[in-house]
Amino acid sequence: MEYSVGIIGVTGYTGQELLRILRRHPSVSIGYLASRRLSKPEPVGKLLPEFRADRKLLIEPYDPSKIAGRCDLVFLALPHGEAMKLAPILLKKSGLSVIDLSGDFRIKDKTVFRKAYGFAQSDAQGLKSSAYGLTELFRESIRNARLIANPGCYPTASLLALAPLAQQKLLPAEGVIIDAKSGVSGAGRSAKDDLQFCEVNEDMRAYKVGTHQHTPEMEQALGWISKKKTTLTFTPHLVPLNRGMYVTAYVPLAKKISFAAVSELYNSFYDDEPFVRILPEGVWPQVKTVAGTNDCEIGLYLDPSGKRLTVLSAIDNLGKGASGQAVQNMNLLFGLPETTGIRIGHEGQ
Template identity: 45%
Template sequence: MIKAGIIGSTGYAGGELARLLLQRDDVEIIWYGSKSYVGQKYASIYQNMFQISEDTCLDDNIEALADKADVIFTATPQGFLASLLNDDILSRTKVIDLSADYRIKDVAVYEEWYKMVHKTPQYIKEAVYGLPELNREAIKTARLIANPGCYPTCSILSVNPLLKEGLLEPDSIIIDAKSGTSGAGRGAKVDNLFCEVNENMKAYGVGGHRHTPEIEEQLSYGAGMPVTISFTPHLVPMNRGILVTAYGTLKKDVSEAQIREVYKKYYENEFFVRVLEEDMTTQTKWVEGSNFVDVNVKLDKRTNRVVMMGAMDNLVKGAAGQAVQNMNLLFGLPEQKGLKMIPMFP
């Protein structure tokens, strides 16, 4: 039995972690951490947990939790874990961090984009970027996993194969991405009110979204050279989902069939990445509630550009599901365990 603790259990990602873990008979959630709801029944905050969880929310005391848990999930704002992590905690438990604190290897880049001083940069090098499709073997032996962001997960999986094959100009990539409102978190914000979001669509973080350096860093590893992207996210009036449409200029004269073969080669053994058939489009509805990422590609011969497309659920593969996927790898379990949910429709 794996004893798991969730710090930040009352946010959207924390609630999704609880939903996934409570369905398993090999995991026990021993700690529902919450800064705002200490002493309250977890099911009073998420009524879908009524008669499923009888637990009460505890505080965010990660030191105390480290004595009890085999794995700690930190579904917390940037800076939380970085301000508390130490050798003692990592010697007693494994940590899967859903924030950006340890995703970016250059601390100066992190501090520039996140506008805060990193309190424990000594752990950045050790942290493994938790995208199993790229770093599966390293994840298995890690103490600290930096769970990727939702936009980066979908963007990287959509674009990386062609960069690795040297088929794209590394400075030509444009990523246009859309997200449901749950990606902004559960905190009360005017921009997320119903009247602000409903019947509306907007770009945000234009030219400066915090996920930009994370995507660039991981794509650069794949390309074997620096990659600079133009990344523009959009908020759309739906609860869940990420849709990525990326564009890149070809370096070589290749056919669409050859490009599709690249994706099939890279993902033929990846259960959670589905390369769609040629006439199928990526749609958020067909991955909702699941850990799947649907990808597809189209060659625009007229412009010598490739259109790379991806769709996934931002709370599952983009956050909690990927964290559970990483937990499975850490504990030597089948990677798909507890994550074979078929996407919901309608």
């Protein structure tokens, strides 16, 4: 069976990455691509030269009435605050599912949401019915939802790194430090002065220290897994890479453990997960080995006390951190193998 899918916001970085993956997906056809920049349908190559060899595929001005009957599922690849306006309209069409890549439906507590994003969450029904789309950790609720809140990129890398500890009650209530780095595509495509090439090249800087909206998203998900409140110290940094994300989490363990036990915990937790690789002792993740894929690599270091664990995790912010994971969630919703149409590892590996 072939499913028809749409992308709203296809001209952005995550929208383009979705199109790259979905054009090669064996069970999907592209039913609708939308951009605000057009007043009439145009070949995709007009706005996205990378795809100009495809002369039949069109981008259209956004019109929700056109989606009914043309799509089984729509990806919203829009800035925060836009999906909460569109999702309620789209979900009125029976049989249509929505995967939102923004933060609009990730944080369930409206007060926490307002503090994190600086504006109110206005779609209470969507917030209640949506599933948090970190596939490996919340598969069952994703399978049964029509609206998926695809996770943030930092939360994806960090939660995959910390989930086995949270599930085994090894994560302390406080004292966990997440030091994280992102490539510049993580900030989106819209031009901003401080993201120009000359500003970011040869530089490295922290941003939103103590105030990043992904902190409450991660604390919420860890609470769901461990059934207790966890407070994190999270510091994001911008590094001069196009794509890629690296998380180093420092964890004072709730009890002493051996390296063999912690390694066994991670390996058994992710044993059946095709996109998560636990690296052997002394081998550390690299952005280069995950860039362009939907993979997450995790490395572990336990200091000699047996009480302080360092967990290192690398993903592609546009892959597992956004569009790759969104397609993984789409496969799950359609009842397809999660790996369908998604690359594992690099060519030649």
